[in-house]
Amino acid sequence: MLITVLGVAAIVGLLYLLCYGGFEGPVDWVMGTSSHGDRDHQIVALTFDDGPDPVRTPALLAALDQLGVKATFFVVGAAVDAHPDVTRQIVAGGHELGNHTYTHRYLPMARSKAVLRELAATDRAIERATGTVPTIARPPYGGRSPRTVQAFARAAKRLVLWDVNSFDWRGKSVPQVVERVLERTRPGSIILMHEARDGGEATIEAVRLLVPRLRARGLAFATIGDL
Ligand SMILES: [Zn+2]
Numbered sequence: 001m002l003i004t005v006l007g008v009a010a011i012v013g014l015l016y017l018l019c020y021g022g023f024e025g026p027v028d029w030v031m032g033t034s035s036h037g038d039r040d041h042q043i044v045a046l047t048f049d050d051g052p053d054p055v056r057t058p059a060l061l062a063a064l065d066q067l068g069v070k071a072t073f074f075v076v077g078a079a080v081d082a083h084p085d086v087t088r089q090i091v092a093g094g095h096e097l098g099n100h101t102y103t104h105r106y107l108p109m110a111r112s113k114a115v116l117r118e119l120a121a122t123d124r125a126i127e128r129a130t131g132t133v134p135t136i137a138r139p140p141y142g143g144r145s146p147r148t149v150q151a152f153a154r155a156a157k158r159l160v161l162w163d164v165n166s167f168d169w170r171g172k173s174v175p176q177v178v179e180r181v182l183e184r185t186r187p188g189s190i191i192l193m194h195e196a197r198d199g200g201e202a203t204i205e206a207v208r209l210l211v212p213r214l215r216a217r218g219l220a221f222a223t224i225g226d227l
Helices: 002-018 026-031 056-067 077-082 084-092 112-130 146-154 174-184 200-216
Strands: 043-049 072-075 096-099 190-193
Touching: 026 146, 043 056, 043 200, 056 084, 056 200, 072 077, 072 084, 077 084, 077 112, 084 096, 084 112, 096 112, 112 146, 174 200, 190 200
Parallel strands: 043 072, 043 190, 072 096
Antiparallel strands: none
């Protein structure tokens, strides 16, 4: 009996570690990661991961500028090194940068040293490109174990997740992405999107449709730092 219980607990624990991404769990309750802002304020944050991309990111920046929205970009260090000019454009547009590791690796199984290396290499890339170092970071796939969270804290990074996953990366159509985000967004929500991927044009189109509809609900947009 005891062995069965321990076995089930071990499997659940392993699944928790392996499948982790996006939803809050014990790691977050204990370690205070952020997956949303204050529910009493009518403010939400759009966040864009995995860029910058030399074509799609500037297109998104132009759209955000037209819409008058400031957003947050969790950039990958290797892409920052490849496109420092685009990284500068993000900052010049008044948006916030976050650290999304250098190689976009899944971190829960990584040693603390490796996590710190990923964060430091990305900080250096962002600093070379923009002269600034971000204070926020997001683990790829939302993957985190207690060790990951501790390493982020040691690197003085606030670990920021999301409570609304647009699933834009799953190849959903623009209306599907829009409906999914509208259904799930509440005051304080952090919305996860990806403009830099193949097909990221759909994400940009979804943003154009989402912003006026969320504003019609009385919601305003802010960066993570301002949320
Ligand atoms: Zn990512």
